[in-house]
């Protein structure tokens with residue numbers, strides 16, 4: 001198989017004059033636009049200022065879902081689109097998107113009760129075209145989850161949604177896009193977009209070497225999520241909201257399904273779910289006021305908030321800070337209602353808007369990336385209203401048409417980290433096909449070792465060093481610098497301060 005993601009030099013970017021579409025931002029939104037545009041035979045370039053998925057798209061709750069809350073808020077359209085995409089990905093990416101049972105305990109005198117949940121789940125399943133929900137009685141729930149507080153427990157509703165590895169999903173979409181002819185380059189920041197009569201000129205900077213360059217494009221898509229206001233040329237629309245997850249060893253908090261528990265302070269639902277052989281608790285939801293260009297990290301109050309909900313629903317576990325393997329904070333680009341709503345009440349829709357030759361896209365969900373891409377292409381005039389509608393509604397049309405034979409287990413959202421020969425095979429494949437520029441790209445986003453392992457993968461570094469030397473040509477000095485950089489990111493953003 002040819003290398004899947006090959007990094008071009010800045011000079012090579014000028015071989016195409018002009019690009020049909022330059023997409024700024026290598027998260028799920030940019031990757032999705034690249035795929036749908038390349039499939040329509042456009043010459044497509046994706047530019048990412050850091051690593052692919054470095055922004056919000058590696059820090060989500062990893063759910064490919066319709067989202068019960070959107071139905072509860074009356075947003076049937078968003079839910080239907082998301083469920084349609086969920087079902088598509090379950091079929092097309094079976095190694096990367098897996099169906100997951102969700103358990104929603106029902107307690108005496110608490111909303112929602114059994115019959116309200118049943119009505120919502122009937123609609124939820126109907127929108128997805130499945131029937132996969134049922135009542136679990138109290139004994140069955142306590143048998144599966146003996147640590148769950150028994151007081152007032154009547155039973156639980158069991159339904160299904162799906163889980164993924166968000167960062168690996170972005171890579172998979174980019175690989176599909178490159179197989180359709182797109183080109184992508186990470187660590188390349190777009191400094192400015194200058195519109196002119198036949199398109200735009202973009203000024204770029206290589207984030208590692210500082211080298212500057214200019215390219216031309218017929219169409220420019222600003223898919224920079226949280227950063228969208230910087231290049232949109234319009235008044236700001238993005239309200240940054242942080243959500244934090246805690247990772248706990250599965251032995252301390254064993255769950256085989258996704259449990260929904262209600263926070264005793266504010267009644268918000270918090271999920272406890274298995275991910276890559278550990279347990280994840282999340283999330284919080286609060287306005288984020290830190291600089292976007294530093295890795296987000298959680299506050300001490302967020303850790304207390306998440307431990308409190310876990311301990312209030314499963315008191316005998318007595319989880320404490322000592323049980324936390326790692327933390328992961330992400331920032332949602334929410335389209336602001338401007339109504340000063342509580343962060344959790346803001347809608348999760350995406351917005352596509354245009355100014356000065358730049359088509360900006362922000363907000364939305366990981367799950368609906370294909371639908372968001374179609375909306376962006378329609379706004380750019382790449383597809384007309386009729387083919388947009390057809391593509392939106394067509395449940396048969398495949399999004400992923402190429403086979404990408406990733407090593408066994410690499411994409412599995414439920415499996416643990418590989419060791420020994422299996423790890424060697426995975427890392428060698430990643431280094432060949434996934435444009436790793438820094439050790440943190442490999443450890444945090446391609447392998448997730450920095451999140452999943454108590455030592456952040458330190459014990460695997462001798463093996464990884466040898467592979468980076470042979471595949472990437474790193475010498476001792478480069479290796480030392482990469483280790484320092486990785487340790488800094490881990491300490492500042494993924495471990496308790």
Ligand SMILES: Cc1cc2nc3c(=O)[nH]c(=O)nc-3n(C[C@H](O)[C@H](O)[C@H](O)COP(=O)(O)OP(=O)(O)OC[C@H]3O[C@@H](n4cnc5c(N)ncnc54)[C@H](O)[C@@H]3O)c2cc1C
Pocket residue numbers: 024025026027028029030047048049050051052053054055056057058059060061062063064065188189190191223224225226227241242243244283330331332333362363364365366367368
């Ligand atoms: C805590 C949390 C939980 C979530 N859970 C879910 C979930 O379970 N399911 C779901 O469907 N969705 C979920 N979401 C939402 C989802 O993660 C986001 O909607 C999605 O990842 C946004 O992707 P994006 O590509 O628009 O933005 P990003 O992933 O942030 O990508 C934008 C990229 O643009 C790059 N960039 C910025 N400026 C420039 C520039 N000048 N030049 C080049 N590149 C630039 C950034 O570095 C960044 O990588 C969650 C979000 C959060 C925060």
